[in-house]
Amino acid sequence: MKQEKNIIPTNGYIMLLVLLGLFILAIVLVVGGVPLALPIFFICIISLRGFVLVNPNGSRVLLLFGKYMGTIKKNGLYWVNPFYSKNKISLRASNFDSERLKVNDKLGNPIMISTILVWRVTDTYKAAFDVDDYKNFVRVQTDAAVRKLASMYPYDNFADEGHTEDITLRSSVNEVSEALEKEVQERLAMAGIEVLEARIGYLAYAQEIANAMLKRQQATAIVAARHKIVEGAVSMVEMALDQLGKKGIIDLDEERKAAMVSNLMVVLCSDKDASPIVNAGTLNH
Template sequence: MQEKKLTSVSGYIFLLFAIGCLALAVLTLVVSIQEYGPFPAIVLFIISIFIFKGIVIIYPNEGMAATFFGDYVGTMKESGLRWVNPLYNKTKISLRARNLNGQMIKVNDKMGNPIEIAAVVVWQVADTAKALFEVDNYQTFVQIQSEAAVRFLASSHAYDNMEDENSQEGATLRDNTGLINKFLEQELDERLGQAGVRVTEARISHLAYAPEIAGAMLQRQQATAVVSARKQIVEGAVGMVEMALERLEQKGVVRLDEERKAAMVSNLLVVLCGEKSVSPVVNAGTLYN
């Protein structure tokens, strides 16, 4: 079912005509009831009620879907005072953007780790015919399908790539937020399209490990950070030792055999990589004694 436009006319003329018929009915009932009886007044009163029934008020960003004995006639989106066939069954529907603040749910990610995740979805009705007639309740449909999309997204991606920090296999929920939000929008568009709903924006609003594994994962992250920091320190220290040996050899300050070089490298690495400050030992004798 596709949305189609409902033709309508301005309601101000019909409003004036209905008020005139109602006033004329009252006047006829008062003045001519003895001569013509109440029948003309009743007819005018029914005509005015019939015209009043066809007058509708459409607010900005609002639509009105009309059916005629069960058949969908069309949707009117022109704002203001409008008039349509009084026999139409009219249903108003909001076209404004709405926020869905999803509840926090617990789900297993791609690696099987339990995580907590929630999303905020901005959506609006784009096709009133689908929203009203393709699904039972489009608002409930949006809520349930949004939760299902978040569950599917979380189970299709890992929370974090802890095994290999340099791996490029797929996006993770924590490190690729922008890409994950795009995936969520695409998934919601596919699910909510049949209800005539367009997703304007979708973002992950909450993401964390479940409490039962949060402590263990925090220790793991801290250990990974320590190893990464130590790796950088060692790489820097080795470079500084290499530079020191090269400068000593170029300047000819002192000549060291392989054993003394090994001792010097060991001492420099201890100084550069150690966590505590080092107390120097002054050799009062010769270099080799």
């Protein structure tokens, strides 16, 4: 397989002066009636096609009747063989925001996902000749990499079903971005393209399950909050009984302790303010 070959052709400004001198010479010969003026004019006109301008972070791939001759990467004005074909390939960093794709995550849930890719060409030979259209190649391979990545990780963890993955698409941003960048780089290496950054630009459940998954997330959050509330309430009741017993404020039998625990748990775990009832009689009433 051929590799990229960097060349620095003839300085364009020097050739511009040479052609200008030939053109003046041809004019002088025409005035003098010398037949040699016509071939000189023809050479000057043909030579004008040899000038090539390379902008910063740009390149020109040179071909001579289908044969690769080299790549000009250094910016400036140059002169090359007038019969060279000069294909322009940008070396600047480019952004690519993929379309939102509907794919299934690791658990089979349909999700919508897109990626933002920053890339640039590093090998002009591979970009020009190893793939048909390197820009379209970037788009297609990026979509394929995103589909593969989405199938490797779940959208989120659901402890109630026993799914406790360490890496998820929603929460593990850095890990998922690294995996996506590596996957895309492997696919685009054959086109001489370097991936500068790859990250998820959009992530959400598909419309048909979005409402159900939202309710599920809300229910999971409520259960987790209730668990914390009950855990705190039990600690507070335990502390209250322990302090009452140590200070001898009141002597409670098991039945009264059970009633007190029940009342305190209701007050502490309720999501509404308690409405106290004042007992004007004895503890037994």
